[in-house]
Amino acid sequence: MRRAVALAARGLGHTSPNPVVGCVILDAGGQPVGEGWHQRAGGPHAEVHALRAAGERARGGTALVTLEPCNHTGRTGPCAQALIDAGVARVRYAVADPTAQARGGAATLAAARVDVAAGPVADESEAVNEAWLTAMRRGRPFVLWKYAATLDGRSAAADGTSRWITSSAARADVHRLRAEADAVAVGSGTLRADDPHLAVRDREGATQPLRVAVDTNATALKPGARILDDAAPTLVAVAEDADTGQLPPGTETVRLPRSTTGPGLDVAALLAALHGRGVRSVLLEGGPTLAGAFLAAGVVDKVVGYLAPVLLGAGPAVLADAGITTIAQALRLDTADVTRLGPDLCITAVPVAPTTTLAEEN
Numbered sequence: 315m316r317r318a319v320a321l322a323a324r325g326l327g328h329t330s331p332n333p334v335v336g337c338v339i340l341d342a343g344g345q346p347v348g349e350g351w352h353q354r355a356g357g358p359h360a361e362v363h364a365l366r367a368a369g370e371r372a373r374g375g376t377a378l379v380t381l382e383p384c385n386h387t388g389r390t391g392p393c394a395q396a397l398i399d400a401g402v403a404r405v406r407y408a409v410a411d412p413t414a415q416a417r418g419g420a421a422t423l424a425a426a427r428v429d430v431a432a433g434p435v436a437d438e439s440e441a442v443n444e445a446w447l448t449a450m451r452r453g454r455p456f457v458l459w460k461y462a463a464t465l466d467g468r469s470a471a472a473d474g475t476s477r478w479i480t481s482s483a484a485r486a487d488v489h490r491l492r493a494e495a496d497a498v499a500v501g502s503g504t505l506r507a508d509d510p511h512l513a514v515r516d517r518e519g520a521t522q523p524l525r526v527a528v529d530t531n532a533t534a535l536k537p538g539a540r541i542l543d544d545a546a547p548t549l550v551a552v553a554e555d556a557d558t559g560q561l562p563p564g565t566e567t568v569r570l571p572r573s574t575t576g577p578g579l580d581v582a583a584l585l586a587a588l589h590g591r592g593v594r595s596v597l598l599e600g601g602p603t604l605a606g607a608f609l610a611a612g613v614v615d616k617v618v619g620y621l622a623p624v625l626l627g628a629g630p631a632v633l634a635d636a637g638i639t640t641i642a643q644a645l646r647l648d649t650a651d652v653t654r655l656g657p658d659l660c661i662t663a664v665p666v667a668p669t670t671t672l673a674e675e676n
């Protein structure tokens with residue numbers, strides 16, 4: 315199953331709105347005879363790739379799959395039936411399918427007298443699919459907030475200069491996060507200050523994410539803004555009443571309600587709009603104000619902080635108001651990973667308390 319998890323990971327960034335899935339087929343004697351992973355939405359599922367590779371050797375064998383085989387006919391046929399047709403005798407799946415549409419594969423297999431059970435390596439299978447599983451369970455995209463900061467928590471110097479706080483190794487790692495995300499979002503403050511590009515660079519075969527500019531009044535983006543080039547698709551989120559006349563012709567926009575609790579757009583409405591477009595994971599690249607609004611809304615599922623051994627003493631903090639006024643309200647995180655990248659530290663942390671579903675928020 316660990317091999318199946320590694321195969322699933324190859325699909326990260328390419329399969330939305332579908333999950334990543336890996337599958338290994340063992341023959342009746344327990345030898346691996348086929349493997350596969352879901353490579354892109356609309357393409358064959360992991361089980362189908364693995365069964366094709368195994369051919370007749372799958373008969374009487376075992377399928378190890380990271381996610382419960384699907385039971386529905388979408389753009390491809392149901393995998394549960396494909397496993398039955400191939401004569402597979404045993405199926406072990408690591409994580410149950412949480413969607414009403416596809417679940418039931420295990421029951422279909424059991425009804426066909428296949429020995430089927432929820433299997434091993436559930437934690438790692440959950441982890442590789444955390445974006446999609448979170449999106450299905452919460453009814454909104456998985457949100458990863460990424461930031462770069464000095465050791466004293468500054469995102470820029472007092473004069474606004476911020477290039478570069480972190481090392482090239484840390485900045486290269488950000489391209490990995492972008493390549494795995496369906497969308498990359500920034501607020502109008504960052505658009506004005508940095509003119510960010512937000513596309514993936516130097517990662518062969520990467521699927522470019524949707525670049526999302528959260529520009530309430532459509533005033534931050536000027537013609538020639540780097541985010542509007544053709545390196546990746548771009549969506550500009552504006553208020554329902556915004557005058558978009560200043561945006562270059564052809565710019566794709568989505569009109570959303572304004573927030574009723576603070577500045578800018580309604581965060582839940584933004585996430586719902588992205589979810590509706592098949593976005594299952596959002597990399598939130600800031601800045602501090604938009605990150606504060608996402609955290610206050612309880613929709614940040616993971617935090618990746620790149621900490622540079624640099625001190626500034628003055629300058630904006632990496633996080634602005636997140637609705638926290640007293641220590642008892644502090645957002646506590648579990649540290650999931652600490653990695654050294656050149657001179658910098660990359661800290662991955664996950665909120666201790668469950669994050670919010672869209673329904674709860676509204």
Ligand SMILES: NC(=O)c1ccc[n+]([C@@H]2O[C@H](COP(=O)([O-])OP(=O)(O)OC[C@H]3O[C@@H](n4cnc5c(N)ncnc54)[C@H](OP(=O)(O)O)[C@@H]3O)[C@@H](O)[C@H]2O)c1
Pocket residue numbers: 460461462463468469470474476500501502503504505507508528529530531573576577578579580581599600601602603604605607632634
């Ligand atoms: N170190 C890092 O990792 C990092 C990352 C990104 C940016 N930065 C730095 O951050 C600075 C910009 O900071 P910033 O806080 O102004 O940028 P920001 O968070 O990108 O933009 C804030 C703006 O986004 C708009 N917005 C739309 N919806 C919002 C909502 N629901 N809640 C809050 N704001 C919403 C608001 O302006 P409108 O309503 O007018 O649209 C708001 O003023 C720059 O110096 C940049 O270099 C640092």
